[in-house]
């Protein structure tokens with residue numbers, strides 16, 4: 513079925529051929545223009561848009577093959593059908609290679625001609641529709657990707673808000689934890705950066721820092737805030753906080769690596785820590801980093817029974833416990849990291865976290881102002 517009104521350009525140096533073709537196509541509702549040579553054809557092509565061009569190959573001046581090359585430059589989509597005066601295999605082949613839809617031989621079979629024109633135009637429109645579809649698809653994909661990205665960002669914001677809310681819930685329970693989690697996170701990622709860890713590892717360590725003591729939510733406030741020495745049961749309850757943290761966080765699949773760091777942040781390098789008594793490199797690297805950061809913040813924070821340690825004294829404790837409580841490589845990294853220089857310029861004046869207080873069983877109840885430098889004073 514002919515496309516009503518479709519514009520066709522007929523190019524042939526013989527006027528009777530052009531007339532025959534145009535009469536046939538006009539009867540089938542095509543709108544036909546004629547050009548007696550390639551130059552005129554190109555002029556018409558630049559003025560109007562044709563669905564199909566029928567062109568003779570052998571013409572004086574620019575021949576049909578050269579015209580086809582020029583047409584492709586001007587309009588890559590127009591359907592071109594070449595017409596040869598005699599079986600011109602080389603010309604037909606070259607035309608097909610240049611993107612002609614088909615070729616017809618003179619004398620023309622007019623029914624075949626109209627069928628070929630119809631199919632050529634149909635194919636051109638299909639190509640255009642397909643391209644338009646692809647374009648729409650690409651913009652839809654881009655739009656969807658943007659929406660997904662925004663949704664992911666929103667989820668990430670919600671997720672981070674929940675994590676911070678969890679950390680704050682613990683801090684609201686006990687004044688001694690004020691800001692502790694965030695400081696531990698900052699110190700720990702400073703060490704992570706010094707060790708050139710991946711962004712993923714650093715992000716995990718940062719989250720683990722925020723969440724490491726979240727298990728204390730499950731510890732009774734009376735125990736957390738007990739001014740006196742803890743009994744065995746109370747001490748066990750405190751020591752259970754890394755396992756409790758794991759239970760709280762385990763429904764969040766994305767936190768698998770973070771949970772492992774949190775669970776092991778009280779392991780000691782020599783294997784005498786808790787909850788699993790892991791030693792050396794069996795302790796996840798993130799946990800070994802967090803332990804040093806946690807201890808440093810605890811040491812430089814004020815306790816109910818003593819002032820905060822100076823930076824120098826705190827570092828001395830870390831160095832003394834290097835290789836026993838702490839991974840010596842991590843202590844060395846902390847001492848060398850720029851994070852330390854930043855911390856050294858701050859005046860520590862804050863409260864220690866409760867497990868540091870309770871872990872220090874021997875030192876508990878010491879008079880204010882006493883410096884406790886034993887490694888066991890650390891959480």
Ligand SMILES: [Fe+2]
Nearest residue numbers: 724725867891
């Ligand atoms: Fe802890």
Ligand SMILES: [Fe+2]
Nearest residue numbers: 724725806865
């Ligand atoms: Fe802590």
